[in-house]
Amino acid sequence: MGSLKQRILTSVIAVPALILIVILLPHLNHLAFCLLITAVALLGSMEMHELLSKDHEKLPFTSYTGAILPFAQYVQFRWFPELELTFYTLMFLIGLTLFLEIFTGAKDSFKGTWERNSKTVLNIIYPGLFASFVIRTAFLPHASWYILFFFLLVFGSDTFAYIFGIALGRSNKGIIKVSPNKSIAGFIGGLLVPAIFGLLSSYLFPEVFSYSIAEGFVLGGATAAIAAAGDLIESSFKRSAEVKDSGTIVPGRGGILDSIDSIVMAAPVYIAILTVILGV
Secondary structure (H helix, E strand, O other): OOHHHHHHHHHHHHHHHHHHHHHHOOHHHHHHHHHHHHHHHHHHHHHHHHHHOOOOOOOOOHHHHHHHHHHHHHHHHHHOOOOOHHHHHHHHHHHHHHHHHHHHHHHHOOOOHHHHHHHHHHHHHHHHHHHHHHHHHHHOOOHHHHHHHHHHHHHHHHHHHHHHHHHHOOOOEOOOOOOOOOEHHHHHHHHHHHHHHHHHHHHHOOOOOOOOHHHHHHHHHHHHHHHHHHHHHHHHHHHHHOOOOOOOOEOOOEOHHHHHHHHHHHHHHHHHHHHHHOOO
């Protein structure tokens, strides 16, 4: 089966499954959805660990940390909203990283200390910390709507960037060296259509999306822009590790990171705009 057919088949299965989980299992602040995000973040963290270890420098403990911060975020918002549990967990993991280097650094007389610490902290933060912001969508008012709307913006950005790129992007590729197949036309399409989705969300469902049409336009466009940036950021990781895909677990797409790179980068911006700027 060709890569494109596999990708379409994967989307046909994954997208309805996600919708069903969000709509049919909203219990305990979408616990089922949050567990799914936690599991995906774990797998993504393991892939990131492999990318960071391509120089045969195995990092301490971090391949399993992807699930810790999303889980801490759920526990914090569900049971301890006044306690900055996610922040303290992050500080603990970073502190543990620095402490362990006291012992692991002895094997090379601490010549690799800077690199090991930097890579380990990066593996803690990406994708785990970023994925924890996806968990926050489950605690918004009208959470089911906002969760599905977030994924509509991110998937819409990817889909329409591909469509516009195929239709209009053949003569304007290669601008961004990290991903030379990306085109200006694709970027514009991937930005404009989600922005229109944002505009329509307020116009069609004002009782749920309680922001103005202009604010919806900005929300959709900004989320899509960062989603596109997330794809490019992960491309830089793969180029540094000299691999085409982060893994092989997802048919037609490669690894988990290849599938969630846009999601985890866009989530903090989506949440920040909704909660800090728009006051949702």
